[in-house]
Amino acid sequence: MRPILLQGHERSLTQIKFNKEGDLLFSCSKDHIINVWFSHNGERLGTYDGHNGTVWTVDVDAKSELLVSGSADNQLRLWSVATGKCLFVWEFPTAVKRVAFGEDDTKIVCITEQRMGHQCAIRVFDINREEPTRQSKEPLHMFNIIGSKATVCAFTYTPNVILTGHESGKVSLFDVRSGEEIENNERAHSDVVTDLQLCKDQTYFITSSKDKSARILDIRNLMPIKTYTTETPLNSAAIAPNRPYVLLGGGQDAMSVTTTSLRQGKFETRFWHRVFEEEVGRVKGHFGPINTIAVHPAGTCYASGGEDGFIRVHHFDESYLRAKPYGDLEIMD
Amino acid sequence: EDAADENQSSAEVIARRKRLVDEWNAWRTSIRLAMFEDTGKKEADHGDTEKE
Numbered sequence: 001m002r003p004i005l006l007q008g009h010e011r012s013l014t015q016i017k018f019n020k021e022g023d024l025l026f027s028c029s030k031d032h033i034i035n036v037w038f039s040h041n042g043e044r045l046g047t048y049d050g051h052n053g054t055v056w057t058v059d060v061d062a063k064s065e066l067l068v069s070g071s072a073d074n075q076l077r078l079w080s081v082a083t084g085k086c087l088f089v090w091e092f093p094t095a096v097k098r099v100a101f102g103e104d105d106t107k108i109v110c111i112t113e114q115r116m117g118h119q120c121a122i123r124v125f126d127i128n129r130e131e132p133t134r135q136s137k138e139p140l141h142m143f144n145i146i147g148s149k150a151t152v153c154a155f156t157y158t159p160n161v162i163l164t165g166h167e168s169g170k171v172s173l174f175d176v177r178s179g180e181e182i183e184n185n186e187r188a189h190s191d192v193v194t195d196l197q198l199c200k201d202q203t204y205f206i207t208s209s210k211d212k213s214a215r216i217l218d219i220r221n222l223m224p225i226k227t228y229t230t231e232t233p234l235n236s237a238a239i240a241p242n243r244p245y246v247l248l249g250g251g252q253d254a255m256s257v258t259t260t261s262l263r264q265g266k267f268e269t270r271f272w273h274r275v276f277e278e279e280v281g282r283v284k285g286h287f288g289p290i291n292t293i294a295v296h297p298a299g300t301c302y303a304s305g306g307e308d309g310f311i312r313v314h315h316f317d318e319s320y321l322r323a324k325p326y327g328d329l330e331i332m333d
Numbered sequence: 334e335d336a337a338d339e340n341q342s343s344a345e346v347i348a349r350r351k352r353l354v355d356e357w358n359a360w361r362t363s364i365r366l367a368m369f370e371d372t373g374k375k376e377a378d379h380g381d382t383e384k385e
Contacts, residue, residue, distance in 0.1 A: 157372060203364045218360075220367060225360065275357045276350060327347075329354045332361040 001320065003285060004042035006303075006311035008035045013305025014056050015292045019064045022296040024081075025303055026067065027311055028055035034069055036081070039301060042313055048079045050086045057098045061105040066132060068108050070096025076110050076125075078132060088135040090125070093118045102155025102162075105129070107140070109162050109176070111150045120149035122162065124176045143179025152196040154205070156219055163219070165193030165207055171222050185222035188215060194250075195236040195292070200333065206246055208237035214248050216274070228272045228279075236292045241299040243321070244274045244331045249290030249304055269293060269304050275331055285312050 011030035018025055018039065025037045034048035034055055053072030060067050060081060067079040076090040076099060094113040101108055107124055114120035123139035141160075148168035156163050156173070161182065164172045169189030173182045189209035198205045204225065208214045214237040216226040228237075234250035251267040267289055268282035288307030295302045301315040 157368060201365065201368070203361075203368050218364060220364065225357075275353050326350055329351065330358070331354055332358045 001283070001314050001317050003283075004313040004315075006035075006037055006042050006044070006313060008037075008044050008047075009033065009309050009311070011309055012288070012307040013291050013309065013311060014054065015058050016294045016303050016305045016311060017058055017060055018294050018296055018303070019060045019081075020062045020297060021064070022298055022300070024060070024064060025294070025311070025313065026058050026060055027305055028058040028069060029305075029309070030054040031309075032071075032073075034058055034067070034079075037311070037313075039296065039303070039313060040315075046084045048077075048084055048086070050077060050089075051075060053095070056096065059100050059108070061101050063105065066101075066105070066127070066129070068099045068101065070099045070110055074112075076108075078127070078135065080132070087132045090135075090137065092121075092123075098150075098152050100154045101127075103159060107155070109153055109155060111153050111164075114145075114149045119144040119146075121145065122150065122153065122164070122174065122176065122179075124162075141176040141179075143174070143176070151193055152207075154196055154198055156198075157202040163196065163198075163205065165189075165196045167192050169193060169209060169211060171196075171207060171217060173222065183222055185217070185224075188217060188222065188224065189213065191233075194234060195238075197238050199239050200241055200297070206237045206239050208234035208248060208250070210234070212250075214246065214272075216246070226274065226277055228277055230270060230279075235290060236304075238293045238295045238302065239274070240271075240295050240302070241297060241333060243299055244326075245271050245280065246274050247271055247293050247295060247302055249293045251286075251289030251307075253289055253307070267306070269302070273326070276326065280325065283314060286310065 009029040016027045025039045028034045032051045036045045051071040055071045057070040069077050072095040074092045076096050078088040092112045094115045098111040112121045124141040126140045148166040150164040152165040154163050170186050171188040172184040189211045191211035195208040210233040214228045215224045236249045238247045248270045267286040268284050271281040286306035290304050292305040303313045305311045
């Protein structure tokens with residue numbers, strides 16, 4: 001499993017995302033830049049240049065036509081994937097921490113930061129796909145998060161219902177029309193929820209947390225189904241399609257390493273068996289914490305983005321794809 | 334005797350794993366059915382074919 005090293009960012013990675021086909025990998029970073037790469041050979045296809053601050057988050061639609069990004073410059077931007085042109089800019093009072101497409105790519109949801117007298121807010125925008133340079137400045141829905149601020153979000157299969165992860169470790173479902181909290185699990189984690197990724201059919205999702213664990217939760221009632229407990233704060237968790245694994249990444253930040261850990265780093269991507277909750281392997285490589293992990297939609301490769309500024313793409317060997325380390329038990333995805 | 338113990342414990346592990354897989358598959362089936370009831374969508378409508 002020889003990795004491809006993608007060198008094109010000058011500062012730490014914040015989020016990476018495959019498109020639906022998995023041929024493209026989008027990355028954003030504290031260097032203000034968004035890059036797109038060919039996942040099979042690591043060649044850089046292009047750059048989306050325009051943000052004036054850390055780009056915290058990025059998402060691409062299912063047709064690979066539109067890209068949306070959120071940044072510390074308080075902007076949400078819509079881009080043309082093919083031309084690299086910025087199509088529209090929304091401006092907010094605070095930074096945009098998370099964005100996601102949803103509802104057949106007709107909507108986007110974003111989280112803006114709680115700061116300078118502004119509450120953490122969720123906004124949903126309609127996307128005008130016919131004329132992408134003409135978007136409504138005003139959100140279709142907007143509400144403030146009361147209590148612990150939201151750190152991550154995603155649409156669910158139920159129209160107008162979004163999923164959020166919070167600083168306190170809480171996970172919630174909200175009706176975006178009313179801002180009503182439909183369901184919550186206050187104790188999904190005991191520290192910040194750092195990532196949230198849904199499975200392909202959106203019936204369950206995985207969360208990672210600074211509490212050193214990742215969990216699979218049921219989308220209906222937010223009850224934990226599986227827990228993966230590690231010895232390091234986690235920044236990202238991903239589900240490997242067609243294989244019974246989850247991938248976890250994190251690591252003590254540089255300041256904590258010197259004070260709390262003798263063993264420098266622990267900057268490995270950890271593979272856990274999704275059903276047995278057992279660690280099955282680790283992949284080394286990064287020189288700093290792993291901030292973001294994404295798995296190819298077909299499960300043929302994965303990528304990790306690090307605090308070290310590198311993206312590592314690992315194409316799985318045939319042996320990995322064939323292996324049945326726990327026998328012939330048929331495990332549903 | 335040691336070998337017998339080992340067999341015993343590995344049999345327990347295998348039984349545990351079988352139980353975990355059965356529970357997982359039962360949960361996956363129930364949640365998918367619930368989703369299809371909620372959305373009125375059939376699995377085939379949900380986009381790509383999902384390999385299990």
